[in-house]
Amino acid sequence: MAPLLQLPFFFFFFVFFFSFSLLTDGDNTSHVEQAGNFHIYYGQSFKVIKNALDGQSYLLLQNSSRAATRSRYCTGRIKSFVIPLSNFSIDTTTVPGLLGSLKAITSESMSSECLLKTYMGGEIEIVNKSETNQLATQFTAHFIGEKRQSRACNFVTFEPSEENTPLQRTEWIKYLGTFLNVEARANQVFQAVKENYGCLIKAAANTSATSFKPVVAWVGCNEGMWSFSHDTYKSQYVVDAGGENLEDSLEANAYNMSIPQDLDDFRALLCTLDVVIDETYASDPSEYTLSTFMQNVNISDNDCFSFLTNRSLWRYDKRVHNTTLDWFDGAISQPQLVLADLIEAFFPTGNYTTTYLRNIAKGEGITDIAPERCGRSSDTAMDPTIVPCNTIS
Template sequence: MKEMNKKKKLPASSPSMAFSPLKSFLLLLLLSFSPITLCSGASPAPAVGNISHVEFAQYFHSYYGQSFKVIKNAIDAKSYLLIQNTSRMAGRVKYCTSRIKSFIVPLSNFSVDTSAFPLSFLELLGQLGSLKAITSNSLSSECILKYYLEGSIQVVNANETQLLSQFPAHFVSKPGDELACNFALFLPAVENTPVQRAEWIKYLGAFYNMEARANSIFTAVKENYACLSTAASNRTTSPKPIAAWLQFNEGIWSFSKDPYKLEYVEAAGGENLDSSISKNTYNVSDPDDNEEFHAILCTLDVVIDETYVPEPETYKVSNFLANVYIEDHSCFAFLSNQSLWRYDKRIINSSTLDWYDGAISQPQLVLADLIEAFFPTGNYNTTYFRNIAKEEGIVNIVPEMCERDASTAMQPTLVRCNGSY
């Protein structure tokens, strides 16, 4: 994660900074509630209607009162006070400090910085109809692209803070960018496991009073993921296939140690590269480095090549071999078994990968892809991964591929799982 920008201080005269001792006390009391704690000693049902419990995610927590809820974000150390629009508090309370911001919910008009925001969460919640502005037309969903081309969403400059302030909420996915009062941070990619990342649908759902739907979607995704993982663990193949994620950049090969990627390998029934291999980068121009790198490659059964290229559709197995700097690759089992993969199968305009969007909200599809990579059946069509050892190409996403009303909710794609898939 890039270094966080320094936060700007609001003027001391700002109304949002003016707290009486009573208000300060009430605010501290409000933020100290346990989940589902009510405002008073009485026990009426919360007016918010439905509630989300955080089960796995580590970087946010939710708390509920009678007419409000609080999302505590551990990434930016902010609390987002979500006040029901039907409550008396909605007309009297407004916070914008370094630690707390308030929003009136449910949101019906908002904007998004799309540089790193996975819009697929909004599709699953059915909230595209309320999305009024984005900061880039680099989209990775056929239905969002269709919705944009129909003129339902405008593009605004991400640096036009004053323009973006017209929206009740503007979501960003980069810490340090949430300085304006209506900016809120949404960053599921920071979590360490695929399921934790997917649970951030509950975070967004709270802004729209869509907890019930968020809970339902997450439960379906979580259970499908667990079923697929169990099915993969029941495979009789021994030993387990050894897999590694690696990339080439300016003459250096490096192995990825991202926790969620290592989790995917294990959940799919594979084995990660031995953790005792502490060296992580290898310079192909250094003979000793290159020899050691080739030795490691010879132990792998599956390779996922993450090398960045501006035009992914042009990247083939010949490019990989050229970067490896070796002519005799007969010891590479992943080549003889044709198991060299990339996650750039779904792409728009030759540059925008759905891997950074839809794959975050629906990890069960990624897991199913990897199970097919580790235990090939030949009868499963992968979603995000393509096998360049078999010269598989990309799927260019176009708006005509959208088969539903783009403003309606998208259903999660569940993979058949009954002991196999």
């Protein structure tokens, strides 16, 4: 299945979670509760992040320690950094930004209003991704999102999308906070998100207990081939929102719409679904409508398809800047908003406005992300959006 974007854009929302001026008192250490791909260890004047994705140990030395001025490590398995980072850059096609000493990004593809505002204000520069020497020498750290041995001593692998559940992916905020000595803030944000997410799960369970659980599938088309998504975190979202995933055993790997039997088999499965989330890539999301889906599936009526007759056909490209979707950014850092969207999709009340999902069966369009929509200064921390549980049940 082709993703909605050829290159993902992770966690720019975290850019404004962190603010040195607004840090509150609290524990200055972070403990990994759910994420499975990194761990953090603390010493008197150092920290160590062990990243299971690239096999690296990142030794973080406090700038006030003697070791910070005397020791530098850059081996196949160990890299050292002086913290808090004095400046850094990020690969905008794969990893998040951070507030404070962020100085450069590698692309104009952004899905955060406030990051766009900061960039357009001249506070951040664009650096060519291929200029490895510049990235290696000009910045204290350069965050990337590729699972490989980093070429330069200052490259740091960051890949929250490899986690299996929504909250595991979100907990990588602690990974980032450790490099800037803002663990208290990172802990605060993650705890708020986790508690709201748990509250919404309970609300969904109460709602689903009084009705049949809707059968849900994430589907997408790539060059005439339809397939079902098997991403673990998406299946977890469905369960947490009170729905039921289509059994994997019922699905083939792909269905070629030019082969009559494949087309018939795919339509047969679609007929069993109550909710469909269409992930098909669109170069212009605003142009992807219900008629686009009907053409891709080669159907002209709704008789067999309850998700069409009940108008429950969704896409996760509602928030977009040009072709950059916030699904690969803010939706990772704020899973409670995705969960609230799905609950409204599964058990519609009409009282909740979705953030990331749009219902193309009802003709819903996109929401353009623009810098003028940012109403804060860049040195003001953004708090996660908390969804009152009674609004979605």
